[in-house]
Amino acid sequence: MAHGVLPFGVAAIDRALPGGGLARGALHEILGAGGDEEDGALAAAFAAHILGRLTKPPTSPSRSLTRPGPSLSPLKGGEGKQTLSLSALGGGEGRGEVGMVLWCLPRPDLYGPGLAAHGLDPGRVVLVRASRDAEILWAMEEGLRASGIVAVVGEVGALPMVASRRLQLAAERCGITAFLLRRWREGGQATRERALPNAAVTRWRIAALPSRPSRGEPGVGRPRWRVELLRCRGGEPASWEMPAWEMGVPDATDHVSLAAALADRPAAPVAAEKYRRTG
């Protein structure tokens, strides 16, 4: 936690993470689920949401999250963790929130408007296309050594233990946060890779849930996700079922609820009702 944490802005998740947020300067792994393991749409959306918060200029409303608010105070054991995260974040903001995101991927299928809808300014993303996993890992490591980069994302299939450890060490050294989005083309590789250990600090799995038809409205309802924290260094695995708009995902009403708006939402007790903790 040498580089501080980035709170999700979703109290339930922040509570499960040591330090009250996602560790900066560390390697995080994000998995898709089911058929999305190949496309990585949810993993990309989840990453975009985090990156959007990571790259917000200091003057943006996201800063209000760092203010000690009533929303955090009732949480159990919240006091100590809260101060830790606040001081760390304060240091992080001055260091380099302004910068680019290096996104290394084998097929440049990221869509700008989609990223923008998840709160990440596409103008901040530099895409690096490399066909082989080894090249993507190399590019990520280069990015972790460079200046002007706030976060590095890589979409890889095969991930050797050594490579993940190198990335984790590089991320720790320079304080740049790295994300690995796992995309697997075929089931055999997916099964193999899922079981392999790696050096990432957290491992997430994001799955889509069928939307609930709301108030008799026809059509596609609001997206719902199951966010699973499969592994977390210094924390417990957990899982949440949540409406995706809590994470800044645009819903079916054509409106975008940006993460910034979450800052001023009602305090934690209300949030606690919204989530059903399943794991």
Next chain:
Amino acid sequence: MPLADALSFLPGLATTLAKPAEDAAALRRLAEWCGRYSPWTAPDGADGVRIEITGSAHLWGGERALAADLAARLDRRGVASRIVIADTLGAAWAMARFAEASASVVILASGRLRAALASLPVEALRLDPITAQGLRRVGLKRAGDLYAMPRDALARRFGETVARLLDQALDEMPEPLSPLGEVPSRRVRLSFAEPITEPADLMLATERLTADLVPRLAREGTGARRLDLGFYRVDGRVERIRIGTAHPSRDPRHLAALFRERLDTVDPGLGVEDMILAAHAVEPLPAEQIGLPGHTASPHPNPPPLAGEGMGGGIAPLLDRLGNRLGLAAISRLEPRESHIPERASVRVQPHLTLPIPTDQVRGLKAHDAMGPLPLPPKGRRGPKTPSPPPGAERAGVRWGISGKPPRPIRLFDPPEPVEAFWLLPDDPPFRFMWRRRRHRVMRADGPERIADEWWRPGGAGEVDAIRDYYRVEDEDGRRFWLFRAGLHGGDRKPRWFVHGVFS
């Protein structure tokens, strides 16, 4: 003389097969190696190399020293040679092949050009054998015999070539030399007394060269976009590393680092005796303020990511490192465009092209010409890629539209992937579709959102196939897809369905 005759004259004559292609390749290599003397070199015929040393002889201590150096090196490599330095290519060619002097190095002073050529046979004027024979038949045996002839008479009788070649040899008409490869705008050379082979030595030399080159670029206010580092090996081969940069650069450490990554691709053989660093493409790069120590945070909340960098910070060095390994085309950024066509609303552009371009230059015919009509979705599984509009086109004032339109997917497939879909009513979304050998049952759907062709583009109207109806569908697992139907019902062709993207 046929081989049989020759063997009867001289039994035991050593023979070897002629290999013109290999000879030509070897000559080309030799010419390339001669690049250590001047960038203007080219193979000449089957047995010669031309080197333009105007302006580079002084680097070697004069023409005589240059010729001596060249002769010694050729000798060491076992290449029999005669070196002639003259004012014109024609004269040098003639003297090298027809002069009776025994010396291996001949330097022809400017004033002696006519006199020296006069005694040579007419063949020395680079004439083809038939023309030369014709000249001999009328008694013109020596080049000097032609001096007095009126040029128009010569041209009438023997063709334009004779007169031209004579004039060129006598320096009365210019003769350009087309060099092998590209002539750099700046180059620096480093020679070693002892050939070097160690990677560490090569790196050290590379650093010296870049440090040499940079002040010259700085004086001109330019930065290099493309650099070529040549390793001249003792065996006459030339190894090269070429690097490119995304943004003009004259940071010696950065440039040296770019070379370092590729240095292991260089085979020094028995040793490298010369290294030449050439800057091929230079672009203006104004003088810059070097960042003050300790001052890293930018006053701008959102600075243009590449501007004003090069000597210290910024991501340009990173892009160069990535680009030189993966190819500069692998690096891109997303730019919004004013278009309803989904794949046109977000395009990938080269990072260095995202520097501000004046809008009045952007809105031109060129941009629209290049766009063309909306491409039809591919017929097979993989169709041709959608041509992306030129950089800078229609950029002015475009922002990422996230409101006002139905949601857009986070991943967009280019080209759209065809699916096998089943539907009931013409305007309904499918109730089931097959994609990537997997069956998806459509539980819910939104739509259609009709996106028609951009008819105002040249050739953009009238295609029924170009009308797309987009549906956002959710399958039984909750995954969401962006499907579209290309074409309308009731036409001659059945409409086809595609997956264009996936939602989060």
